[in-house]
Amino acid sequence: MAGHSKWANIQHRKGRQDAARSKLFSKLSKEITVAAKMGDPDPDKNPRLRLAVKEAKGQSMPKDNIDRAIKKATGGEGDDYEEIRYEGYGPGGVAVIVEAMTDNRNRTASTVRSTFGKNGGNLGETGSVSFMFERKGEVTYPVDAGDADTIMLAAIEAGAEDVESSEEGHIIYCADTDLNEVATALEAALGESDSTKLIWKPTTTTELDLDGATKLMRLIEALEDDDDVQRVTANFEVSDDVMEQLGAA
Known part of the structure; x- marks a missing residue:
């Protein structure tokens, strides 16, 4: 099994998604507000906003939260966020893409670099892994x-x-x-x-054993715990046996 979507399944089995629901809603709200600020506040006239609202609904985000996030944009509230992509390598040479939305580029870059370093990874230049x-x-x-x-x-x-x-x-x-x-x-x-x-x-994946997968998951968890990070993608692949062991851990 390959990719970060499978890790999401592990998180669900561990109950991590319930524990992180508030943080998830916060990130979804940020995307909705930014999308509404960049275009029309009507989802039917703003494709990016429509997708953001659809994703929020798919995560069972309450309608009141969605409406509040849109009103933040139309009312001129909320910070001005900059979208930044970071690229690097995690444990086992796995390629990692980090998408962030921040009001302080220096803070986010420092935190992401530190998180990579503390978890057996290395932050690279833009374009170093996106190919x-x-x-x-x-x-x-x-x-x-x-x-x-x-x-x-x-x-x-x-x-x-x-x-x-x-x-x-x-x-x-x-x-x-x-x-x-x-x-x-x-x-x-x-x-x-x-x-x-x-x-x-x-387009290409790196297979990990249990030790490598465990270390990579630790990096992904740490990155996703950052409020500035919207999503993390990694090109890892693990066997069904390793996946079961990770899910049971």
């Missing part, structure tokens, strides 16, 4: 949205590029610039998705 990823749109649906053939047909008609179906659900990929249109078409055919977002999809 090992592709920027893609990702739409996910639960298993009961339809069988693999049904999902594939809907994805093709919507203009998607690829579909991965498993017992955990369906993941549909498309060009990053097509995400809003593809997600809208899929919603018309299949109903509401579980998640719709832009991702960094690894």
Whole structure:
């Protein structure tokens, strides 16, 4: 099993997502406010805001929180945030991309660099690892949205590029610039998705043993614990056996 999405599954089994719900909502609110400030406060007229709201709903964020985040932008409240991407290597030579949103570039850069160093990683220059990823749109649906053939047909008609179906659900990929249109078409055919977002999809992966995976997870946890960090992506791969051991730890 590969990628950071699998780590999210481990977190869920450990109950970490419940413990981090407040922090998650804070980060989602920040993205909604920034998206609303950069464009129209109406999600129907602002693709980025529409995706941010959709992702918040997918994470069960209350409607009041979403509305409050949009009003912050329209009322001129909230800090002016800068979007920054950091790239580096984690334990085992795994490529790591950190997407941050900050009102203090120096503070965030210092914290991210320190977190990499304290957890067996090294922060690199911009572009040092992103060549090992592709920027893609990702739409996910639960298993009961339809069988693999049904999902594939809907994805093709919507203009998607690829579909991965498993017992955990369906993941549909498309060009990053097509995400809003593809997600809208899929919603018309299949109903509401579980998640719709832009991702960094690894084009190559690094396999880790239990020790390496444990160390990498420690780095990812530490990075995601930073309020300025919006999301972390890593191109690791682990066997089902290692995944089970991590989940049971």
